[in-house]
Amino acid sequence: MLRRGIWFAGDVPTDRMTELARKAEQAGLDSVWMADGYYARDPLVSLAAVATATERVMLGTSVLNPYTRHPAALAMAFATLDELSAGRAVIGIGSGAQHQVADQMGYDGSRPLTAVREAIDVLEQLAAGKEVRYEGKVVTARGARLVIRGARPLPIYVGAVGPKMLQLAGRRGAGAFVPQTSPEFVRQAVQDVAAGAVEAGRDPADVDIAAMVLLAVADDEQAAQRIVGPLLGVLMLAPEAERILAGNGLDPGLADRLRAAFASGGVREVAAAVTPEMIDTLSIAGPPELCRAKLQALVDAGVTHPVVSMLGRSSEAAFEVLNAIDDPR
Numbered sequence: 291m292l293r294r295g296i297w298f299a300g301d302v303p304t305d306r307m308t309e310l311a312r313k314a315e316q317a318g319l320d321s322v323w324m325a326d327g328y329y330a331r332d333p334l335v336s337l338a339a340v341a342t343a344t345e346r347v348m349l350g351t352s353v354l355n356p357y358t359r360h361p362a363a364l365a366m367a368f369a370t371l372d373e374l375s376a377g378r379a380v381i382g383i384g385s386g387a388q389h390q391v392a393d394q395m396g397y398d399g400s401r402p403l404t405a406v407r408e409a410i411d412v413l414e415q416l417a418a419g420k421e422v423r424y425e426g427k428v429v430t431a432r433g434a435r436l437v438i439r440g441a442r443p444l445p446i447y448v449g450a451v452g453p454k455m456l457q458l459a460g461r462r463g464a465g466a467f468v469p470q471t472s473p474e475f476v477r478q479a480v481q482d483v484a485a486g487a488v489e490a491g492r493d494p495a496d497v498d499i500a501a502m503v504l505l506a507v508a509d510d511e512q513a514a515q516r517i518v519g520p521l522l523g524v525l526m527l528a529p530e531a532e533r534i535l536a537g538n539g540l541d542p543g544l545a546d547r548l549r550a551a552f553a554s555g556g557v558r559e560v561a562a563a564v565t566p567e568m569i570d571t572l573s574i575a576g577p578p579e580l581c582r583a584k585l586q587a588l589v590d591a592g593v594t595h596p597v598v599s600m601l602g603r604s605s606e607a608a609f610e611v612l613n614a615i616d617d618p619r
Contacts, residue, residue: 291594291617291619292589292594292595292615292617292619293320293321293498293500293594293595294318294319294320294321294595294596294597294612294613294615295314295319295320295321295322295323295347295348295500295595295596295597295598296310296311296314296319296321296322296323296597296598296599296600296608297322297323297324297325297352297502297597297598297599298310298322298323298324298325298336298599299325299327299330299521299599300324300325300326300327300330300331300332300333300336301327301330301331302331304331304335304336304339307324307331307336307339307340308339308340308342308343309343310600310605311340311343311344311347312343312344313605313606313609314347314605314609315344315345315346315347317606317609317613318609318613319347319609319612319613320347320348320595321347321348321349321350321380321595321597322337322340322344322347322348322349322350323349323350323351323352323382323500323502323597324336324337324340324350324351324352325351325352325353325502326351326352326353326354326355326386333351333352333354334351334354334367334368334371337349337350337351337371337379338371338374341371341374341375341378342374344375346378347378348378348379348380349371349375349378349379349380350379350380350381350382350447350467351380351381351382351383352382352447352449352467352500352502352597353382353383353384353386353447353448353449353467354381354382354383354384354386355383355384355385355386355387355391355405356383356405356406356408356409356428356429357386357391357397357398357399357405358386358391358395358397360429360431361408361409361412361413361416361429361431362412362416362422362431362434364381364383364409364413365412365413365416365417365436365441366436366438368381368444369417369436369438369441369444370438372441372442372444373438373440373441377442379444380444380445380446380447380464381413381444381445381446381447382446382447382449382467383406383409383410383413383446383447383448383449384406384448384449384450384455384467385399385402385403385405385406385449385455386399386402387528387529398428401427401428402455403454403455403458404426404427404428405428405429406448406455406458407458407462408424408426408427408428408429409429410446410448410458410462410463411424411426411429412424412429412431412434413444413446414443414446416434416435416436416441417436417441417442417443417444418443419435419436419441420435421433421434421435422434422435445464445465446462446463446464446465447459447463447464447465447466447467447498447500448462448463448465448466448467449466449467449468449469450466450467450468450479451468451469451530451533451534451537452530452533453478453482456468456479456482456483456486457482457483457485457486457489458486459483459486459497460482460483460484460485460486460487460488460489460490460492460494460497461486461487461489461490461492462486462490463497464497464498465497465498465499465500465595466479466483466497466498466499466500467500467501467502467597468499468500468501468502469502469525469530469534470502470503470504470522470525470526470534470538470572470573471501471502471503471534471538471572471588471593472538472539472571472572472588473587473588473590473591474537474538474539474591475534475537475538476499476501476588476591476592476593477591477592478537479499479592480494480499480591480592483497483499484497498594498595499592499593499594499595500593500594500595500596500597501588501593501595501596501597502597502599503573503574503585503588503596503597503598503599504518504521504522504525504572504573504574504575504598504599504601505518505573505574505575505581505585505598505599505600505601505608505611506518506573506574506575506576506599506601507576507577507578507581507604507607507608507611508575508576508577509577511575511576511577511580514575514576514577515566515569515573515575515576517575517601518569518573518575518601519561519562519564519569520557520560520561520564521599521601522564522568522569522572522573523548523551523552523557523560523561523563523564524552524557524560526544526545526548526560526564526568526572527545527548527549527552527560531544531545531548532545534572535568538571538572539571540567540568540571540572544565544568547563548560548563548564551563574598578607578610578611578614581611582611582614582615585598585611585612585615586615586616589615589616589617589618590618594619596612596615598611598612
């Protein structure tokens with residue numbers, strides 16, 4: 291079943307987020323996701339606001355990391371969100387932006403795959419009502435137990451770019467959450483997720499493939515591309531940018547050029563350094579029919595849950611594009 295959702299980078303005021311989330315639900319969309327964009331608006335607080343303004347959409351993070359928020363703290367927060375939203379919370383977890391986790395905050399961001407796997411171990415045990423005693427290589431829990439009555443095991447989506455993390459999503463996750471992407475990357479990601487699922491004795495079709503899509507709908511294609519450029523450039527400052535670029539058939543050396551541009555002139559310079567090829571490959575920008583066709587290509591490649599930003603002409607235009615996609619399955 292094809293799901294459709296929207297996401298926020300944390301740069302939109304909370305009242306605007308809740309308004310757009312309400313409109314998305316009214317338009318028939320299925321999910322609302324919040325990025326953990328340091329140092330923007332907190333995703334869990336924002337989702338709590340959205341929970342009170344909506345009734346049906348699933349509420350997820352894209353994604354939180356197990357370094358700055360211990361899995362026991364994550365379990366507590368998500369159980370509370372699930373209670374507040376009457377059972378709509380989804381845990382999105384990944385290794386996080388290492389330049390912020392390690393370089394800026396001073397956490398040891400090493401062993402990302404191990405950290406995410408161990409976090410899932412702890413989250414699952416806590417959700418099952420167990421007292422958790424866990425001595426991992428990254429995560430430690432010494433007698434943690436949730437005391438929230440009615441807490442339930444929640445769907446866990448694994449934010450993933452590399453093959454090993456995608457395979458972990460296939461083995462353990464309800465879904466994989468992939469960042470800026472192209473059909474080329476999606477086809478390989480689907481294979482990696484399927485390999486993990488088969489290894490665990492699961493049906494690969496049971497693993498949702500959610501994709502974070504930068505979308506700007508505007509009649510003027512060049513104007514739409516200018517809209518997505520700044521956010522795309524900022525997202526490509528992350529340490530995994532080289533892997534994202536290479537996985538989508540782009541020059542990984544672009545990442546260092548973007549970092550240098552940001553260091554010298556901030557967002558304005560990094561936006562100017564984003565190439566047309568990057569915008570064409572890693573985002574969707576232009577008139578409605580072009581956007582629909584490019585989203586359809588992602589779905590045909592294996593995305594089962596496109597999750598779009600709403601940059602551009604209007605939120606209604608984004609909803610219309612999403613709802614025009616055909617489910618090939």
